[in-house]
Amino acid sequence: MAASATMTGVYVYGVVRADELPAVSADGVGDSAVELLERDGLAAIVSRLPGEFRVKRRDLNRHLQVLEEAFGETTVVPCAFGTVLASDADVETALLSERRPELESALSRLDGMVQLNVRAAYDQEALLHELVAGNTDVARLRDESIRLGDAGYHQRLRLGELVAGLLDGRRAEDAERIISAVSRLSEDVAVDDPGEYDALKASFLVKRKQLDRFDERLEKVARELQPVLRFEVIGPLPPTAFAGTAAAP
């Protein structure tokens, strides 16, 4: 289960203000220690990687744990998993020095913010029941395809296509409803590709002090949309989905 990627270099987890994070005690990727490389008030959270480095599943958790520890102390601009620079010098000059304005601006933008990952997933059976009950074509095609069995291939295809279309429409409605419900309580949203039976999979950037109200509002819409939809909320997380330095739309 391990990938091999032979490299040597400096693995970067993220960037913080140097004086706000003295150290990180969590274990780093590749069982390396986690250190801080400073330049002009900014610090990159790094691990020096050995020559032979094979990515393991636990390295994914390590990366996140390092970010979470830093995030517990201060504002962090996270790097994507797997960012490796050639040397300390590269980190200090190419990253911290040359991109200082961007980094300062990102830190500023992310001060006091947390990320919540929200997934609204359909109860497959409950949803399909609703779609069958609400649509006579679906009910009819279902009966026909069951009756025809093996010979009902075209009916099944047509049925499936119809259901897929209805599901797309339903998904769009529900996603819109959820996002509008909480949009005034969040600063930004990044939408991911939902799964086949998901209405929404998104990350919300929320002011820490708005967290309770965001949660209340989300709970309210979840209560309205149950039992067909069930929600999972993960967080507060370091703002990995919002680390890009482009301005929010």
Add this chain to the structure above:
Amino acid sequence: MAIATRGTSSNYLQRAPSPSGLAEVLDVILDKGLVIDAYVRVSVIGIEVLTIDARIVIASVDTYLRFAEAVNRLDLAQTETAGIEELRDGGKSAKRKSEGALEGAKEKIPGMSSDKDKERSR
């Protein structure tokens, strides 16, 4: 950093302070974060990424047939959504989602999915 009591989890909304399971961790850290012209980018090769593939919705004949099979498997005599009870026992939803996609893709003997067939594979 956990938030002080935000309400207890209910059956329609579950909260977790951190991701659990590979899919959820990948959601947080894979391709999310500051982009640097890095010396080398580690790619997550070889680590099972089935649950990532399950996210990709591709409209296709296979998809339509899967939906049809799911609809045909419904027991319309149920007035309660007893399906929720079954699904709740299943554990992590990411895994459940990929299981759902896989179940539909399994070979089904045509004509076997009918009201008479009460067997549940879950």
